[in-house]
Amino acid sequence: MKTNIVYNDDCVKILNSKIDKNSVDLIFADPPYNLSGNGLKWKGNKTGGDWYMVDEAWDKMTAPEFLKFTRQWIGACDRVLKSKGSIYIACSYHNISESMLVLKQLGFKINNIITWYKTNAMPNMTKRIFTHSTEFVIWAVKGSGWTFNYETLKDINPEKQKNGNKKQMRDFWQMPLVQGKERIRGEDGKAMHPTQKPEEMLKRIVLASSNEKDTVLDPFAGSGTTAYIAKKYNRRYIAIENSLEYLKIIENRLKK
Numbered sequence: 001m002k003t004n005i006v007y008n009d010d011c012v013k014i015l016n017s018k019i020d021k022n023s024v025d026l027i028f029a030d031p032p033y034n035l036s037g038n039g040l041k042w043k044g045n046k047t048g049g050d051w052y053m054v055d056e057a058w059d060k061m062t063a064p065e066f067l068k069f070t071r072q073w074i075g076a077c078d079r080v081l082k083s084k085g086s087i088y089i090a091c092s093y094h095n096i097s098e099s100m101l102v103l104k105q106l107g108f109k110i111n112n113i114i115t116w117y118k119t120n121a122m123p124n125m126t127k128r129i130f131t132h133s134t135e136f137v138i139w140a141v142k143g144s145g146w147t148f149n150y151e152t153l154k155d156i157n158p159e160k161q162k163n164g165n166k167k168q169m170r171d172f173w174q175m176p177l178v179q180g181k182e183r184i185r186g187e188d189g190k191a192m193h194p195t196q197k198p199e200e201m202l203k204r205i206v207l208a209s210s211n212e213k214d215t216v217l218d219p220f221a222g223s224g225t226t227a228y229i230a231k232k233y234n235r236r237y238i239a240i241e242n243s244l245e246y247l248k249i250i251e252n253r254l255k256k
């Protein structure tokens with residue numbers, strides 16, 4: 001099986017045809033949240049380009065289609081994940097229920113639901129509900145004996161105890177939506193991918209649940225954050241992304 005590779009195709013197809021059974025140590029999946037198409041847009045936003053609401057063709061499905069899709073891709077991940085492997089799934093209130101349901105039906109154990117508190121969350125334009133400022137990352141495992149590099153996570157935890165000592169990493173992560181130099185932008189200054197995840201998030205996940213030379217797979221690679229961080233920390237990476245436009249961003253990022 002090839003590693004340190006980026007595939008440009010549908011992830012279910014690639015997972016079922018190119019990736020060996022029981023071969024992957026860690027999967028980070030940031031699937032479509034199925035939140036596009038509600039018409040809310042905000043021109044002039046500085047973080048995500050002109051349109052801060054994700055509004056992409058790959059992110060629009062009916063509810064039954066979305067559940068079927070979630071079953072297909074998590075099922076395909078289940079086949080390739082080692083018995084001691086971990087899967088992390090990024091989600092929001094839009095799609096957490098489908099992922100949780102499928103993970104439970106497949107017999108996964110949920111270790112944590114990490115809350116990402118987005119410190120620079122967008123204001124609520126409707127003023128009719130509480131302002132959304134969180135997303136989640138589900139950490140699920142298949143059996144016992146999973147990798148958790150507890151001390152490493154303590155070492156990199158920016159929060160300290162009152163006396164300055166290292167602190168356990170909690171399941172509540174405060175970090176901004178990607179901005180500044182980290183945000184990948186085109187020549188026109190607009191963000192090139194609408195949902196680029198923070199490198200700090202992937203650093204914590206990769207260092208927590210894999211070791212050097214392990215294989216880290218991302219079925220919805222987007223701008224390639226997972227592969228970039230896996231490479232940086234000497235892991236093997238497999239990235240799958242079905243958009244050619246985004247594939248080019250990943251390839252450029254990995255060259256750096």
Ligand SMILES: C[S@@+](CC[C@H](N)C(=O)[O-])C[C@H]1O[C@@H](n2cnc3c(N)ncnc32)[C@H](O)[C@@H]1O
Binds near residue numbers: 032033193196221240
């Ligand atoms: C939420 S984004 C991932 C963003 C990524 N975590 C990052 O940091 O840039 C989901 C990505 O999955 C891709 N995608 C959607 N459906 C797919 C499929 N069936 N197979 C492979 N990629 C898919 C989309 O083109 C999009 O780039």
